[in-house]
Structures are given as structure tokens and as C-alpha cells.
Amino acid sequence: MKGIKENFAKLFDDPNRVTLKDSLNNLTTEYDDFEFKEIEIKDYILAKHIIGMANTNGGIIILGVKETENGLKPCGLESNTDTTDMKKQLAKYLPHELSYEIYQIDYNERDEWDNLKNKSFKIIKIEFTPEYIPFLPIKESTEYKRTDIFCRKNSSTTRCEYDDLQDIFNKRKSINRYRITALTLRNELEELKILSSYNTVLNQAFNFLNPSFFKTVKDLERRKIKYIEQGLNIEDID
Known part of the structure; x- marks a missing residue:
């Protein structure tokens, strides 16, 4: 678990080809602060996962990785939307106070990349900003309403229950609400x-x-x- 956390911290601080490779070599499944998707999912579903992580402790979503019974399989992305266009689509659902970034990671054919050679991935890094939680979607979709609040629990994104909301509010209260920038x-x-x-x-x-x-x-x-x-x-x- 220590190695997983260390690699996660490196990937979160500096998303690049090396830190992504190290993380994929150490991770075997999803966690509350890690989410893997084989393909580029619909924007409103991706927004839900981003909001869930932002309301919990932040985290990383990696696109191009499939979760199998034998662990994670880095398959790469066949459909690869421009990161700027992806952020424009997500902006329809995400409040502007929510802080996140999208990184495009492309591997060439060098032998050192092993099974990642010639594959492309996206890393979505979600910051934890407790002074703004809870975040809610600013636009409804077929899966949720604007009043829904999501969080990460048991390695999945779910609607908040009473105890989850209390945890969110306690995190917000724990920071200095009088903080001056x-x-x-x-x-x-x-x-x-x-x-x-x-x-x-x-x-x-x-x-x-x-x-x-x-x-x-x-x-x-x-x-x-x-x-x-x-x-x-x-x-x-x-």
C-alpha cells in the first residue's frame, strides 16, 4: 500500500509518461482516488466521476486502461479527443470553482515503454479544494439532476447519503473559513x-x-x- 501511495503522489504531482508507467505497474484495481476507463466515456458521466472525487479527497481518472479479472490492462485510447475540446464539453456540467486538469500522455515505440508502446492515454487530475465543497453538477443529464451530490465510496462514484454529506461538511468546516489570499x-x-x-x-x-x-x-x-x-x-x- 505504501508503494501505491508513493507512486500515486508522484503521478498526481507530475503526470508524465514515467510516473504513469510506474503507477500502472503498481496498481491492480481501482481505489477511491483512482478511476480507470477503457475508452473516452460520455462527458456527463465523466463529469459525475470528477465531481465525486472533488467532493471526497481529489484524485485521478485515467482513460485508456481496462480493469480485468487479472488486473489492469493498459489498452490505450483509439478515440482521442483534443483536451481543449474535452474541457469545453465538461464545462457544461462542472462548476467553475472545481479545479482539475487534463493531460495527454503519448508513448512512442521505444523498448523501455514495454506494453505501453505506441499507446495514448489521458490523465484527469482533480484537486481537493474543501473550501468549495460540496460540488454539484450545473446541468442535468439523463443520469442525474442538478441537486444530486456525488462522492467516492468503495472505489466507485455514488450519490451521497446522510453520513457522506456530514463528512463533506465537516471537511469544509475543518479549514480556516476566514483564510485570506x-x-x-x-x-x-x-x-x-x-x-x-x-x-x-x-x-x-x-x-x-x-x-x-x-x-x-x-x-x-x-x-x-x-x-x-x-x-x-x-x-x-x-
């Missing part, structure tokens, strides 16, 4: 600057004119500083 930090500091401008010596001298207003501003300033500290994970640093 570099893109929003400037705005937060500008707002703090405006609040601080009311806390000057001159304004304090005249706060008897409207003490409730200045008290409110002072409290807002304190809470804004606390918010920024939490977002930057520095609230407990001296």
Missing part, C-alpha cells in the same frame, strides 16, 4: 486603514459628540484586525 489581503488592509483613520487623536478628542459612533468604529477596527490575523494564521504569534 494574496488577492484579497490588499482590500482587507485598505478597509482597516479607513477604520483606523477615525481613531486619530483629533477624532478621539471630539468623540463626546457621538460616543456610540466612535465606539462602534473602534470595535470594528479590533474585529477587522482579528479577522486578518486569523486569515493569515498569525493570531497566536507574538
Whole structure:
């Protein structure tokens, strides 16, 4: 199991011909974070698997690999859609916050590729972004509605039950929901600057004119500083 996880991590970090070969040599079946399809499946079905992984822990879908009784068989893709066109089709079903990428992996006839020679595969890497879960399809299909929530369980994609939903919500709550990114930090500091401008010596001298207003501003300033500290994970640093 350790070797499987190590190879999975390498493939997830850097999907290429070498990491794919190593992973296929070590994997014997599907897992919650691995899915194999022999051919390019319909876009709405592929979207369902992507959503299921995104709602669980992320993962990888490999197209061009058949699961048999004797293990995995890398058969390669006969029909090979352009990755850009595939993403356009998937965009009809996937929310834009869902982060994933499609990699085209082609092997030449070099002997080192063994049974992968002259075969093509696609790797779909799905990121785990708990701040956005649960993801739902943005378009209905013949197999699901827009209100359906999917997850990965027992090496398959399934509709969420009560316990599955609780697990998803707990994962979302476990992250710092006040996290501040570099893109929003400037705005937060500008707002703090405006609040601080009311806390000057001159304004304090005249706060008897409207003490409730200045008290409110002072409290807002304190809470804004606390918010920024939490977002930057520095609230407990001296």
C-alpha cells in the first residue's frame, strides 16, 4: 500500500509518461482516488466521476486502461479527443470553482515503454479544494439532476447519503473559513486603514459628540484586525 501511495503522489504531482508507467505497474484495481476507463466515456458521466472525487479527497481518472479479472490492462485510447475540446464539453456540467486538469500522455515505440508502446492515454487530475465543497453538477443529464451530490465510496462514484454529506461538511468546516489570499489581503488592509483613520487623536478628542459612533468604529477596527490575523494564521504569534 505504501508503494501505491508513493507512486500515486508522484503521478498526481507530475503526470508524465514515467510516473504513469510506474503507477500502472503498481496498481491492480481501482481505489477511491483512482478511476480507470477503457475508452473516452460520455462527458456527463465523466463529469459525475470528477465531481465525486472533488467532493471526497481529489484524485485521478485515467482513460485508456481496462480493469480485468487479472488486473489492469493498459489498452490505450483509439478515440482521442483534443483536451481543449474535452474541457469545453465538461464545462457544461462542472462548476467553475472545481479545479482539475487534463493531460495527454503519448508513448512512442521505444523498448523501455514495454506494453505501453505506441499507446495514448489521458490523465484527469482533480484537486481537493474543501473550501468549495460540496460540488454539484450545473446541468442535468439523463443520469442525474442538478441537486444530486456525488462522492467516492468503495472505489466507485455514488450519490451521497446522510453520513457522506456530514463528512463533506465537516471537511469544509475543518479549514480556516476566514483564510485570506494574496488577492484579497490588499482590500482587507485598505478597509482597516479607513477604520483606523477615525481613531486619530483629533477624532478621539471630539468623540463626546457621538460616543456610540466612535465606539462602534473602534470595535470594528479590533474585529477587522482579528479577522486578518486569523486569515493569515498569525493570531497566536507574538
